[in-house]
Amino acid sequence: MNSARCIHDLKSSLGEGPVWNHGEQALYWVDINGQIIYKWQSDEEEPHAYHLPEKVGCLSMRERGGLLLGMENGFFFFDETTEALTAITDPEPDQPDQRFNDGKPDPVGRFYAGTMSPEKGGAAFYRLDTDLEVKRMFGGVTTSNGLAWNLDETKLYYIDTPTKKVSVFDYERSSGVVSNGQTCITVPEGIGKPDGMTIDEEDMLWIAFFGGSIVGRFNPDTGEWLETIDVPASQVTSCTFGGPDLKTLYITTARKNLTATDLEKEPLAGGLFAYETNVRGLPAYTFLG
Template sequence: MNKKAELIVDEKALLGEGPTWDGHQNVLYWVDIMGENIHRFDPKQQSNQTLHAGQEPGAVVVHKDAELIGAMQHGFYRIDFDRETFDLVVDPEEHLPGNRFNDGKVDPAGRFWAGTMAYSKQKDQAALYCLTPDFTCSQKVSHIGISNGLAWSADCKTMYFIDTPTLEVSAFDYDIATGKISNRRPIITFSGDDGRPDGMTIDAEGMLWIAHFRGWKVSRWNPETGQCLEEIDVPASQVTSCVFGGEDLKTLYITTARNKLEKEQLDKEPHAGGLFAVNPGVEGTPSHRFGA
């Protein structure tokens, strides 16, 4: 029998996404893209604070203290969650108003990788960018459909990436010193029958955890063999992303969405858009901090 994730915040987010664990403060940041909100969940206090962003946040990562870096609808921003301030760093797609940032993660060297998507869902119109700690931005991959999950291997030689419409997880050779990626190749292919691959994280054993959008689950994969090892049931169909957190990194936090669900569907999954959690029995990896 599969393990089942439990509801911890009944937020009813339109499009929950981008979870990242702050190991200094022991809180989880996550976003509601369509609701234009950034959340901070404190598991000890069982509180979920909300900062309204005024535009769609694709993902946020921790910089220092309460300062975040956000990949937003209109570019990269420095965000002070407590002071509720937003300062634009750079907008690499200012010339593409039909695009927005979607998902992103910090690599082991402290660079923020984040990609875009077109509101029209048009394939090949988006890209993957890298923001370095000195706030220099460069494009790393072009002709993307919907940029999603990212992860890095423990030896820092491989980067994993999901472009959702391809139904594939790709691997790149990764140079931690320069941030250069090369030799893209598919390592996991989905049929699409049990949802589409969305957000992703990696555990301490080097296995990938992948959210299934419209698939009711998160699955664990061996990137070397392409084998699915186990699945976690989620009581929401639109599972968007996941990340390890908790002081021992043994809790898997899972974000979900409720946008585009009709009333009959919402009756079947009333907690869609909530934040869920499960102890999968394996330790995770820490969320890196920008500039670390």
């Protein structure tokens, strides 16, 4: 059986957004509800926790140092040394009930991230350019989630969780424009909701299923389900490749809204998990602004 192992039993309310910094051999991820960024270097026993004044949905490395964050109130820079936050811009100042969720840099260093809304279709998908100007890519989003670019940098894969599908867009590397969105994977019933996502060197997608206790590997060209990784926590939120050879799949989980009975059955919920794969992932891109 392909089962992930728990490497940090953090009991996060909503663990999310793992990013591997290959240069530092360090994994970053967040507990959204706990307002925490975690950083764990592979030669350390325990991760370091940075406590923030509001929820952070996603992060990326920044070429100039520190991190770029997508938070409740827009985009911010974060200085790991001083723990100072610097506001960049908030594209939804009139939407206090919405926050940024998943986000990643693209192959040329722009940052793409979407918001989530309590109202169906009330959120949107944005691009933060390297000059720090923000552009609204499209609306009609409910819970913006997983992102991945293919190897030849012509496609963007994207998840809006309640749709229970993965969309593929034409991606124009030079301009950053995405267009012609189509469904490439329809999620079968009964395996949870598609959440975070990553891609491997064979252009196959790895998708975390919230409520499903699994990560699935899929062929986006055919929609075929290729492999299943079991996770001893039902709320599987995201995944990314890391380790020296980029063959370790790191998996984040949550425990929000689980009952005491639920937690007796899955005491490791909210932990960070790892699974050794037979395929390499791709290095994370960096924000160049």
